[in-house]
Amino acid sequence: MNWREQVRKVEPYTPGEQPKEQNVIKLNTNENPYGPSGKVKECIQDFDLLRKYPDPTAGDLVNALADYHGVSAEQIFVGVGSDDVLGMAFLTFFQSECPILFPDITYSFYPVWAELYRIPYQTIALDEDYQIHASDYHRENGGIVFPNPNAPTGQLLPISEVEDIIRANRDQVVIVDEAYIDFAPEGSSALSLVDRYDNLLVVRTFSKSRSMAGLRIGYAIGQKELISYMQAVKYSYNSYTMNRPSILYGCASVKDEEYFRETIRKIISTRERFTAALESRGFSVVPSSANFVFAGHPGISAETIFRKAKEKGIYFRYFRLPRIDDHLRITIGTDEEMDRVLEFLHEEFNL
Ligand SMILES: *Cc1c(COP(=O)(O)O)cnc(C)c1O
DSSP states (O other): OGGGSSOOOOOOOOOOOOOSSSSSSEEESOOSSSSSSSHHHHTTGGGGGGGGGTTTTOOOOOOOOOOHHHHHHGGGGSSSSSHHHHHHHHHHHOOOOOEEEESSSSSSHHHHHHHHOOOOOOEOOTTSSSOOOOGGOOOOOOOOESSSSTTTTTTOOOOHEEEEEEEEHSSSEHHHEEETTGGTTTTTGGGGGGTTTEEEOOOEEESTTTTTTOOOOEEOOOOOHHHHHHHHHTTTOOOOOHHHHHHHHHHHHHHHHHHHHHHHHHHHHHHHHHHHHHHHHTOOOOOOSSSSSEESSSSSSSHHHHHHHTTTTTOOOEEETTTTTOEEEEOOOHHHHHHHHHHHHHHOOOO
């Protein structure tokens, strides 16, 4: 057999564009317009930091996160962005011959990991309003994963429905990807359920609410036993994934609660103002609990707006996919940036 027939062939995930030009309004990958905490900047001087190997357990960061969330250090798994954490979780927990389940419209990395690890999967359709229904997940499966709030819709599944899915699938691992939960109302997180369900893994990231997408920090919280299985897989693959700057800057971010709350408050307020402005211009906007909105206009195609905006140096995310090709995903930037978007819509489309 030729070696080409034995290659693990995969169709990779396509991330949003990172334009090279300066001075663009970049609202296409859900980065946070406000930089990381000033406390992070204060520790950026330490050059000698790079010389030595990091602590493979990333103990300082794990302890900081354990304190922050009021759980034990053994309940925390850290990784290089939540993509690393999610990839490890797929590899660790999804081994059944039964398909894993996730929504048809969701984070487009899930099918990529499933293909990479040869995990059978089945997608469950969101309803007409892009909502998840817990009862659709009452069926035989090999595990479940969904973001809450969902991406790219921004829609939040109430915690009672999240619990219903976890409760109905106690023999499978349920992964709740909370990349955007800090922008949702208080009480929405599945973290409050971790003590009660040994099959629940909650995944978080520093990339959105903590403004540190460039650093790559993600983590998962679950019961001790669940986390221990992920650790064993990780230490069988690459022990030194968390570099020393990540550990140091990550800790500094976690310790600046005031700044964190302030930037989130600003983004939520801009999101509400921008949503109302889009609606008054005839857009339909999916109710968002995230740092982006998912919106479409009945009179102008999303692709037209996307292309025209790009010409003008404004980047949105557009998915040429069934059911969502009439929508744009627009990250919430600063108030000034969102005003520029509204001006653009007025100038180009008279909206
Ligand atoms: C952004 C995002 C991630 C990945 O974030 P990292 O930068 O890898 O931490 C994971 N899940 C969803 C739903 C996201 O939107």
